[in-house]
Amino acid sequence: MSEITPEVVTHLASLARIALSDDEIARLTGELGHIVDSVAKVSEVATPDVVATSHPIPLGTVTRPDVPGVTLTPEQALSGAPERDGDRFKVSAILGEEQ
Structure with a gap:
């Protein structure tokens, strides 16, 4: 049984x-006592021989390898742009910052 008493709860509340x-x-008092008892029970089995785990089953990577691929040329990328400035997209100024 835990050592959580109404006096301990009152003291913690005042702090x-x-x-x-x-x-x-x-x-x-009852809820905190239950929590302390549960932590003590887990601490009994948590020995150096028991490896800590975050998942009950091993997780593998879910991402694909980062391999360079074929990319668009600037001409292909800008082929549908309404306006361009050399090899860049040209867009209207926003928020009243027109030049």
Whole structure:
């Protein structure tokens, strides 16, 4: 059984500057006690021989290899552009920043 008592909950609430009613103190005493007991139970089996895991099954990479491929030439990329400036797209100024 954990060492969480109503006095401990009251003390923690005062440190956190949280006003708790007597009903809340009673409820939190049980809930915090359950949490502390659960952590203690896990700590019993967490020995150096048990490897920590974040997933119960191994996960593989889900991305494809980064391999360079064929890209568009500037002429192909700009072929559908309404306006261009050399090898760049030309766009209208926005937000009142017209020149």
